[in-house]
Amino acid sequence: MSTTVTFTGVTRRHGKGIALDRVDVALEPGVTGLLGPNGAGKTTLLRLLATVLPPTEGRCRILGLDPDSSDDRIEIRRRLGYLPQEVGYPRGFTAFEFVDYVAALKEWSDRPGRHAEVRRVLDLVGMADLAGKKMRRLSGGQRRRVALAQSLIGSPELLILDEPTNGLDPEQRASLRGVLSSAGQRSTILLATHQTEDVAALCERVIVLDSGRIRYDGSVRDLVAQAAGRVWLADVESPNALSSWRTGTGRFRHVAMDAPQGVELAEPTLEDAYLLLRGGERDSVDMEVA
Amino acid sequence: MSAASAPVLDAVPQPAAGAQGVVRTLTRIEVGRLLRQPVFIIAVLLFVLTAVMGSVNEYANADYVITEGGGTESNLDWPVLPAFMLGLGGLIAMNRVTKGASRAGDVVLAAPASAFQRSLALCLACLVPAGIALLAGVFEFTRWMVDPPVQSMSWGEFTSGELAAIVLQGVLAALGGPLLGVAVARWWRWPTAGAITAVGLILWSVLSGVVRDTSVWERLLHHTAPFTLVAYNTEGVSWTQGGNHYWRFAYLVGLCLLAAIAACAHGSTGELRRTLVRAALIVGGLTILALALTVLTGQVGHYGPWDPRWTLS
Secondary structure, eight states, X not given: OOOOEEEEEEEEEETTEEEEEEEEEEEOSEEEEEEOOTTSSHHHHHHHHTTSSOOSEEEEEETTBOTTSHHHHHHHHHTEEEEOSSOOOOTTOBHHHHHHHHHHHTTOOOHHHHHHHHHHHHHHTTOGGGTTSBGGGSOHXXXXXXXXXXXXXXXXXXXXXXXXXXXXXXXXXXXXXXXHHHHTTTSEEEEEOSOHHHHHHHOSEXXXXXXXXXXXEEEHHXXXXXXXXXXXXXXXXXXXXXXXXXXXXXXXXXEOSSOOTTOEEOOOOHHHHHHHHHHHHHTTOOOOOO | OOTTSOOOTTSOOOOOOOSTTHHHHHHHHHHHHHHTOHHXXXXXXXXXXXXXXXXXXXXXTBSSEEXXXXXXXXXXXXXXXXXXXXXXXHHHHHHHHHHHHHTTTHHHHTSSSOHHHHHHHHHHHTHHHXXXXXXXXXXXXXXXXXXXXXXXXXXXXXXXXXXXXXXXXXXXXXXXXXXXXXXXXXHOOSTTHHHHHHHHHHHHHHHHTSOOSSSHHHHHHHHHSSSOOSEEEETTEEEEOOBOHHHHHHHHHHHHHHHHXXXXXXXXXXXHHHHHHHHHHHHHHHHHHHHHHHHHSSBOOEEOTTSTTOOOO
16 A cells, blocks of 8 residues: 655644654555544644645655645645634635635636536535535534535545534534545545544544654554453442543443453443543553554 | 435546636636625725716816815816725725635645735736726726816816826726735734725825925825825815826836735745745836836926916916
8 A cells, every 4th residue: 555645753843832743654545543632733733734834843755745845735735635623714605615716726727627526525515505505604514514525626635634523413424424434445534533433433543642742553443452451330430440431321431541350341442442542641551552 | 414325426526727727717716706895896886976976067077167265176186086996995805805715724725726826816806996997097088088178277287198197097096905905914914904004095195195385305295105186176275286197107006016016925935935025126116216207207286377376377
């Protein structure tokens, strides 16, 4: 499988702070999840990938090109789609006009072809019926879908998505997973999210970022396997658990580095594994990093 | 979007057309946005209304008519219409259009169309208000030529070419204002920057006309302003502005180019930025030269013949 993105020792500083600290990443076709707490450096990593930000140090290769070179950067931009965490909308634009504007920025100069492509991507995200509606009159979830549509213009080779399912209802999220899993068959997709269930449903591989450093980079299955035997159900709350909550059945679900003897173990989820990874770091407990 | 619906990813998208035509496509979109901008719509309606009213009022055929109290009406005031309505209205409208396009933030920055191409498209959209002013200006000038005004003190002083230059100064004001609106939006992101710039331009133009004598300094003060009246009529005193109107036209062209270069320079890097800086220096130098020639050549300012201070005979 060909490598689409290679970051070697990439650091990005913001003033005196470090958003990314000597990050090494290689991305291949398929959907890769990116997890991490707020302020972990996820958005900075995505902005570097989208060539919106240059690295302070380190070497980047995106789609075999060097984003430091002006010509290469433009070529990379022709071949990528980017959904930022927050998207503003020019006042007065309809959903169609907004996507059409971005298509024009992506050098779709032929009007009939551009309009056909805009209709296609709006249809993909289920916004075809609302294409003529003003952006300001759309709900948050609908706007998010329009923003997602612009990132799909031209079926990009590299798709960078920052929290794409924010504001979507369960049905829309399920549908979006269908779109992304299909796109992932021929494109490289990096999906940053707080929704671990989206990563579990879509991704073979996951990267966990914290404080600008990669804490885990490996398969979702392996990360979940590390939580085996560390999640259990009990009738009372455990003070030693990293995380515990009362479930709908009235019993407590606990996640901890070590489960007590004789408890009823539960099937771990990616969220459990993520909590353990984070909790393990806080407690300076080494977890195996793939 | 229903969970059951199958994604239509099989549709093969048409290939992008490349960099060619991007500016043209973006210009069409920006023109569409400008034409729907409420401030611009109001400005155009007011311009058309005042231009039509000016054509049909009782002084329509008089460039200088002595009115009750010794005041005058002058057709040479015409450039104030496009300057005020389309220039200032266009400034605020294009400022908003430019800032609106930037709202999409990283989506815009991650697209292959460069900041230069986006700014150039916005600058080209400024030709719309200038085009409207030009149409009206051609109509006005033709009317002056076909149906010459009576009591033409000033007509005796200005040739047809100079009168055309005066009309075109109003057209350039309708171009320069919107271009300045784009430049201001590119460099100053604060919300009221466009409105403050418009107020600043008004104050500059008004203050430039405070002094009226026949000195070089008076002409410099007047002509430095992006817009200045050619004929005044206040408190019973009429005044015709001196200076060379051909060179003033060149000076205003220079100001328009400087505004466009400033707009396009934002976000540019490397060789393009160096080219734009060089262009700004050359155009800036030529603009100063044009201003100097505006002031140092041409006729001096003078009062109307009905004023005791009238000096030309």
